Amino acid sequence: MNPWETLTGSDLTREWKAFEARAEALPPDFREAWxxxxxxxxxxxxxxGRNLMPILDGALGLLEETAADGQRVEAVLGDxxxxxxxxxxxxEGARSHRDRWREQLNRTVARKLSRLGG
Incomplete structure (x- = not known):
């Protein structure tokens, strides 16, 4: 990948379009699950979102394999x-960006309150 693609994100756009093309080939219930x-x-x-590309590729591959085997989508994803x-x-319990922002906000507020109180 060249620096220009990294800077502009065009590589991510190209990967995302490839994911969507692969997903279009799935049966309707698998597309909905995707x-x-x-x-x-x-x-x-x-x-x-660059960190998600390998995860999304693996998840889509899993859906493709399950569909090719003739299994139901619930067999692989569950309820x-x-x-x-x-x-x-x-x-399980992985932190999302919302959790990280909440923790950062709490630290900032605690720091500001400690300055006011002391």
Missing amino acids: GQVTSHLFAYGSFT DIAGFCAALAGG
């Missing part, structure tokens, strides 16, 4: 898609 997986995984992404995505992103 949409849910992507929406749940975005909460675990970095600012650019808890959000939990499945949390496990993919780094384990």
